[in-house]
Amino acid sequence: MPGAAGRDTCRECQAALDGPLAKPALEVARDVHARVGFGCASCDGGDPTQEDPALSMSRAKGFVGKITRTAIPRTCARCHSHAALMHKFKPQQRVDQLAQYLTSVHGKRLAQGDSAVATCTDCHGTHGILEVRDAQAPTHPLRLPTTCGRCHADARLMARYGLPTNQLAEYQASVHWEALSLRRDLSAPNCATCHGNHGATPPEVSSVAAVCGTCHALLEELFRKSVHQPLFATMERGGYSVCHGHHRVQRTTVDMLDGAGAVCAQCHQPGSSGARVAAEMGRRIRELKAALDRSDQILARAARDGMEVSEAVLRQQEGREALVKARVAVHTANLEEVLAWTNQGMAVAQTTWRAGQEALRERDRRRMGLAVSLCAIALAIAGLWLKLRSVEANRPGW
């Protein structure tokens, strides 16, 4: 089977054909398999050293011809689940893709004969297979969403399964995709980060919070302390998704507490103690933000007028950090935890505000001092001038 060196009559003939039949032979040129010497026969069978098509494509030589979709995973797995073979080429390579795949929704369906689900070639390509992290590969983080979306955004296909088709559009409107596509932040999640690639299943209800928590560890820790954690865990769309959704995850705002479209109001009726806590959290966080903004402004004005306020400007950072911590503490659903940080931030904002005021007063004092001394100088000059004139006037003439 593999490694047939020397002639590859499959490629030679196929490339000489016109139209779509030539495509595989041309694409295979950049294929990762061709690079290590595997030809068409590695998958398609046959004898690539024979010129005569009757011999090269003989069933006796194992020619399989068109591989049916349901046979694809095992075709690839002949090598990819073969540890000894794979380790010769790539010692670090995993060899559990088929095993994992069989546990996924895709794999289970395929095993039942449903060939509309994803198999190896839908995600990796067929004849131009590239290394998974190659920027051109359909599995590259920037390309994977559209690879999944080819089926999952196809309304006709998904209608059969009663699945929604908005995941791609929603995901592409999320803060995660923004981080990935605009800032090239590869630490942001793509479809496979949350769903797995070979074991693609929806994260179980109980693991939804765990999915988010693998990256948002501090939030996870605070959320675990909250009254909500055990309650949300029993909900169908539990964990973080209750408030943030899972595909269209947006940048957070204070309005999520008590503004238009507040997430807390989904469950806490106006006037209930939960709603009151949410409103109080919102009020305190806004108050702190406004106070810090005010301090920023007064310090900027003082600095513009040449006053030395760098120490207060530096302290403002402490206040900003307290603001971030207060917003994060919302996940405890405990007012005291939020107030601990807003109080600390307000103390900073008051200090820096006073420093700004003091700097402006000092500026006014200096301006006043300057004005007084300018007047004194002007008076002195005027005096001198008068004196000079009187001396001139009194000089005896010739």
Ligand code: HEC
């Ligand atoms: C639903 C899409 C999907 C299917 C189906 C799929 N893969 Fe993958 N595969 C991926 C993604 C995505 C990665 C890359 C993960 C990463 O970036 O590390 C990957 C990685 C790989 C790798 C690199 C090593 C590794 O495990 O990370 C190999 C080899 C591989 N797949 C082979 C297969 C084989 C063989 C099959 C069929 C049994 C298969 N894949 C089915 C999406 C898929």
Ligand code: HEC
């Ligand atoms: C004849 C053996 C063989 C068969 C059959 C085979 N592969 Fe491979 N594949 C390999 C080897 C060996 C490598 C590692 C090449 C290298 O050194 O980069 C590889 C690499 C890959 C990679 C790149 C992994 C990475 O590290 O980025 C992907 C993806 C892949 N194969 C997918 C498939 C798919 C999909 C199929 C079925 C359509 C398949 N392979 C069939 C042997 C095979």
Ligand code: HEC
């Ligand atoms: C070739 C088409 C195709 C591609 C490509 C594909 N899928 Fe699927 N997927 C399906 C079909 C069809 C189903 C429906 C199976 C079912 O629900 O019984 C499915 C089911 C799923 C499910 C289970 C949904 C549920 O709740 O039942 C998840 C999760 C999923 N796919 C994720 C992915 C991810 C992530 C990718 C990309 C890495 C991907 N799929 C690529 C066709 C595809």
Ligand code: HEC
């Ligand atoms: C940040 C994590 C995350 C990312 C990224 C993500 N998903 Fe999901 N996805 C989830 C969660 C959580 C669920 C809900 C699971 C549940 O309800 O049990 C879900 C549900 C699904 C479902 C089941 C049907 C549905 O809509 O509820 C499909 C299909 C799916 N996702 C496909 C995708 C595809 C395709 C992408 C990429 C375009 C993607 N997901 C990106 C976390 C994610």
Ligand code: HEC
């Ligand atoms: C693979 C890591 C990863 C996973 C998993 C993940 N995130 Fe994120 N998340 C990020 C990154 C990176 C950012 C971007 C940070 C930035 O740009 O400020 C982000 C940003 C966010 C933001 C915006 C924060 C803000 O500044 O307002 C929210 C909300 C969020 N994620 C919620 C979730 C939820 C809910 C889940 C699970 C369904 C989840 N994340 C899963 C990495 C992840």
Ligand code: HEC
């Ligand atoms: C999915 C529904 C749901 C959402 C969304 C939700 N809660 Fe709750 N919350 C509950 C339930 C259920 C309880 C426990 C029963 C109770 O005491 O009302 C609870 C309890 C509380 C409590 C302690 C008990 C009390 O009533 O004082 C506070 C405080 C609270 N939530 C605040 C919030 C805040 C703030 C938000 C928004 C960030 C929020 N909740 C979002 C369902 C929810």
